[in-house]
Amino acid sequence: MLNLKQNEAVKYTPAQKLSIDNLINNNPGKNGTELWKVDGPNKEFVKIKEHIRTHYKKIQKLRCVYCERLLVYGDDQIEHFVPKKNHKRFLYEPLNLTCSCCVCNNFSNKGIKETIEGNEVMPYEENTFKYVHPFLNDVDKEIRYKDPFKLFIDKEHSTPKGKKTIEMFHWDNDVAASNRLVNRLSWCLSPKRRRLFEKILNFED
Numbered sequence: 001m002l003n004l005k006q007n008e009a010v011k012y013t014p015a016q017k018l019s020i021d022n023l024i025n026n027n028p029g030k031n032g033t034e035l036w037k038v039d040g041p042n043k044e045f046v047k048i049k050e051h052i053r054t055h056y057k058k059i060q061k062l063r064c065v066y067c068e069r070l071l072v073y074g075d076d077q078i079e080h081f082v083p084k085k086n087h088k089r090f091l092y093e094p095l096n097l098t099c100s101c102c103v104c105n106n107f108s109n110k111g112i113k114e115t116i117e118g119n120e121v122m123p124y125e126e127n128t129f130k131y132v133h134p135f136l137n138d139v140d141k142e143i144r145y146k147d148p149f150k151l152f153i154d155k156e157h158s159t160p161k162g163k164k165t166i167e168m169f170h171w172d173n174d175v176a177a178s179n180r181l182v183n184r185l186s187w188c189l190s191p192k193r194r195r196l197f198e199k200i201l202n203f204e205d
């Protein structure tokens with residue numbers, strides 16, 4: 001799992017921020033899932049979502065925030081750590097957003113899975129989260145490995161929050177370990193080969 005820095009979270013222009021605030025405040029009857037589908041009169045939310053996706057793919061170096069596999073074009077979903085349906089105030093909250101692969105996005109099916117302990121509070125970072133948070137936790141302290149290459153999960157020595165996260169994503173098995181091996185190896189490529197790899201994955205010329 002990636003550990004992201006809070007100051008790397010996506011930033012919005014004042015105009016984007018105003019559009020987001022208006023969307024959330026002016027639609028009391030709609031839940032977050034419904035609001036996420038709103039494109040806006042000039043497709044402004046389509047552009048904002050593209051801005052979010054591009055930003056996180058860049059800071060995550062094209063890796064899924066959870067399993068770290070390379071994000072292939074079309075498999076680079078905007079992930080809401082706190083589910084969007086019942087937490088529309090965090091729909092465009094920068095610290096609530098990352099990019100993940102569809103496998104992790106489905107595993108973490110947060111439309112169903114509540115990630116906040118108790119009631120939602122403002123600001124976002126004041127909430128107590130049930131699972132390891134890529135921005136707000138020290139991932140290496142929460143999730144432990146048995147080996148220096150971080151292939152085999154050490155559930156026993158992980159924190160309670162780490163254990164819950166491991167269980168949610170089914171990271172504690174041999175298939176997950178071999179997937180991690182492939183992911184780690186791809187990061188050992190030379191920058192030139194890595195760039196070629198990225199171009200292929202993103203259908204660039």
Ligand SMILES: [Zn+2]
Nearest residue numbers: 064067101104
């Ligand atoms: Zn993933």
